[in-house]
Amino acid sequence: MTQSQTQTTDQIPAMIKLENVSKSFGDNAVLKGVDLQIARGTSMVIIGGSGTGKSVMLKSVLGLIQQDSGRIFVDGNETGSGDRDAFLARFGMLFQGAALFDSLPVWQNVAFRLLRGSLKRPRDEAREIAIDKLRRVGLKADVADRLPAELSGGMQKRVGLARAIAADPEIIFFDEPTTGLDPIMSGVINELIREIVVEMGATAMTITHDMSSVRVISDNVAMLHGGKIRWTGPVSDMDASGDPYVEQFISGSAEGPIESVR
């Protein structure tokens, strides 16, 4: 395995750390001992083919899926211990299909966390914050009262992004942020994610197989293949990784060590 550590990773303590994490579904071993560190305030993009367990890895960190073995640390604390609400309050997540609540108008989706639970604010204030966050992702205030089903895919993604950042989280996860969008909209969402992550100083973890996202969003890249991290390093080293798996993935070639029928 080619391993290249960045300067930043060595100096800044890890915000997210996975140690030998494994997960199987029945006979299907998806993760077979994943080791990964994401430094505080950096943006890590996980690449890998469909069905290689990228989503499983991300959901394991959040506790949506329980790993079979291995340990996951967030800010030095092992996940699964301590107050779950306080733990989740540090995260924001953009889901692949946006996962907006279709019974609620857009602003209540964005302000969901601010309308209930430990971060509850007065309704007017929550609405103002929601509209502010909608503006931040390039949507006008008039979408606030519409239902998610009335929006296009790109607009839904933006609303999902606004919801993910509504409570100013320290850690943001992006699950395939550009899937299903046209190239221009993909570019817009990528730029937006990069800007927001930099501006908020958040730690970001993105999973994608869209190479244009990787180049815009990431500080560091990790490739997941065969249930393990195959290669990790700064995005600037990615093109000269010397790893045939990474090279094949970047070039999108059908020829190479990654079997094309999966």
Place this chain on the structure above:
Amino acid sequence: MTPFALLARLGAAVLGLMASLGRITLFTLSAFSHMVRPPYYAREVLNALIQVGWMSLPVVGLTAIFTGGALALQIYAGGARFNAEAVVPQIVAIGMVRELGPVLVGLMIAARVTSSIAAEIATMKVTEQIDALVTLSTHPMKYLVAPRVLAGLLTVPLMVGVGDIIGIMGGYLVSTKSLGFNPASYMINTVNFLAAHDIYTSLLKGAAFGVIATVMGCYYGMQSGRGAQGVGRATKSSVEAAAVLILATNFVLTGVFFSI
């Protein structure tokens, strides 16, 4: 198939059924525990009360009035064979309040509410909305399940009460308009014949059926598999399970309430 294989298959089916019953029981207990522990989602509860209760009233009323009317016709025709036409008010009252009211309302709720809850929650599951809820620090049992089960527990008895009254009214209308019964004596016979026991057991059955109908919708929705097929299967299973459980529970409750 050898007798041994047959036995093994029977055993596996029974074990599977027991495991499902266990999971559903734990799910129901969890729903009740979330109902009594804060935080409470008043808006969700109000919404569920309207969806489960208020919006079901038309279908409950129509079912009850036609059933009551048909019951009066049948009892009149059957009673005429041994000169007992006069028992129509009493039998309509007892038939509606003790059995048909709760069972038919329960089944209509299973058709209308269980299916819609299962389809809604299953769709939320397959579109990752349930995962999104969790990441937004909101427990799906508390936000989605508890309000709906509470609404079933509170509104279905009321609807059974309404169904009982409208069913009796259906019988009254048929009897007085086309079978020649005297309106005043029909009402007096009905009221005098019904005991308080009949009414509160009817409402208790309603509460049990309300819990069954909503729990089945939520349980199968949360267990949904992937894609459109998963949603379809969850919806079908929830309605089947709710209908069968309502009828089985009705049998048990009738035994408990009326055979002692």
